[in-house]
Amino acid sequence: MADEWQEQLKQFVNTIDRLKNFINLTPEEEGVLSSTQTTWGTTPYFASLMDRDDPTCPIRRQVIPSTLEQQNCYGMDDYLVWKENRATEEARPDSIARQYTDRVAFTVTQTCGIYCRHCFRKELVVDGDLKLDFNVDEGLAWIAEHPEVRDVLITGGDPFLLSDDQLEYLIRKLRELSHIEMIRFGTRLPIVLPQRITSGLKKVLGEYHRVPIWINTQCNHPKEMTEETAKGIFELLSCGVNVGNQAVLLKGINDDVETFRELHQKLLRIRIRPYYVFYCEPAPGIDHFRTPVEKGAELIRDALRGHTTGLAQPMHVIATNIGKIPLMPDHYILGNDEQNYYLRNHKGEETFIPNIPE
Ligand SMILES: *Cc1c(COP(=O)(O)O)cnc(C)c1O
Numbered sequence: 001m002a003d004e005w006q007e008q009l010k011q012f013v014n015t016i017d018r019l020k021n022f023i024n025l026t027p028e029e030e031g032v033l034s035s036t037q038t039t040w041g042t043t044p045y046f047a048s049l050m051d052r053d054d055p056t057c058p059i060r061r062q063v064i065p066s067t068l069e070q071q072n073c074y075g076m077d078d079y080l081v082w083k084e085n086r087a088t089e090e091a092r093p094d095s096i097a098r099q100y101t102d103r104v105a106f107t108v109t110q111t112c113g114i115y116c117r118h119c120f121r122k123e124l125v126v127d128g129d130l131k132l133d134f135n136v137d138e139g140l141a142w143i144a145e146h147p148e149v150r151d152v153l154i155t156g157g158d159p160f161l162l163s164d165d166q167l168e169y170l171i172r173k174l175r176e177l178s179h180i181e182m183i184r185f186g187t188r189l190p191i192v193l194p195q196r197i198t199s200g201l202k203k204v205l206g207e208y209h210r211v212p213i214w215i216n217t218q219c220n221h222p223k224e225m226t227e228e229t230a231k232g233i234f235e236l237l238s239c240g241v242n243v244g245n246q247a248v249l250l251k252g253i254n255d256d257v258e259t260f261r262e263l264h265q266k267l268l269r270i271r272i273r274p275y276y277v278f279y280c281e282p283a284p285g286i287d288h289f290r291t292p293v294e295k296g297a298e299l300i301r302d303a304l305r306g307h308t309t310g311l312a313q314p315m316h317v318i319a320t321n322i323g324k325i326p327l328m329p330d331h332y333i334l335g336n337d338e339q340n341y342y343l344r345n346h347k348g349e350e351t352f353i354p355n356i357p358e
């Protein structure tokens with residue numbers, strides 16, 4: 001018998017009929033779904049978390065395409081080519097995206113367990129306009145020839161949709177390279193398909209090894225976390241794999257103080273460490289999800305820093321072609337003179353400490 005996670009993929013919710021088992025579609029939703037060419041859908045497990053009647057449900061909005069995707073005022077053309085430095089001099093296989101000297105992103109698949117409406121890789125993953133070749137052995141050969149790369153971030157698509165054997169091969173090959181110090185996976189499956197965390201997967205990821213494995217998942221709203229997610233995360237941690245979160249700041253989904261705080265507190269309750277909050281990137285067709293640039297920093301100031309557990313604080317970053325740029329709230333430092341450094345806390349109270357000369 002196939003594993004439950006494979007069963008979930010066979011029942012992938014990507015037709016109107018299947019979706020109707022979970023929700024009552026509005027006429028607008030049904031209109032878009034019956035006319036769209038885009039790839040959409042998710043697992044039955046994740047679909048079951050949708051609100052049956054509310055089209056503004058944060059899970060519904062991440063899964064069901066909207067007419068707003070046709071509007072595009074701010075999205076940049078050929079966004080991924082710009083963002084992933086694909087037009088640069090250095091010869092690299094399609095699977096390798098590079099912005100830094102010591103680490104690369106290694107794309108191993110284009111398939112996902114959810115086709116997020118806000119995906120910045122939409123051209124590739126969702127709409128398929130950008131055609132790239134993800135030959136794993138070519139990527140591995142390139143990495144083998146680049147001893148300055150010490151950290152490989154395996155991404156997609158969703159790399160955990162590869163079979164246990166394929167993952168085992170990737171990890172084994174990377175660990176054979178003496179310059180590789182760590183392997184990271186970016187995967188949404190702990191959120192959209194926690195059933196993927198099987199004993200087989202644990203065997204592939206687990207055990208003590210010189211080269212550790214770190215995971216970052218993507219969870220954008222407290223509703224996305226269930227008892228099943230919590231257990232899956234515990235299983236990953238118990239085999240030695242750390243799990244962080246990279247949320248995307250999404251207008252109308254998680255950009256209010258209460259939801260933003262609840263998201264980060266709940267992540268910690270299920271043992272996920274908040275890592276990044278991404279500004280919703282200027283990729284085409286996702287204007288309706290995008291907030292003002294400084295919103296993430298404001299939310300950290302108003303919802304998290306000082307207001308709750310310090311661990312509940314991700315770094316707010318803007319992902320660009322030259323790397324991730326942190327944009328954090330800076331209103332805590334009021335200024336300084338020769339004598340003092342003037343500081344302010346989350347409640348607006350002020351204090352100072354002596355300013356020490358160089
Ligand atoms: C995000 C990213 C990384 C990893 O960045 P960290 O800040 O180290 O998490 C590496 N390479 C590329 C191309 C990326 O987009």
Ligand code: SF4
Nearest residue numbers: 112115116119157188
């Ligand atoms: S899981 Fe990641 S790559 Fe896949 S559609 Fe969502 S954001 Fe894009």
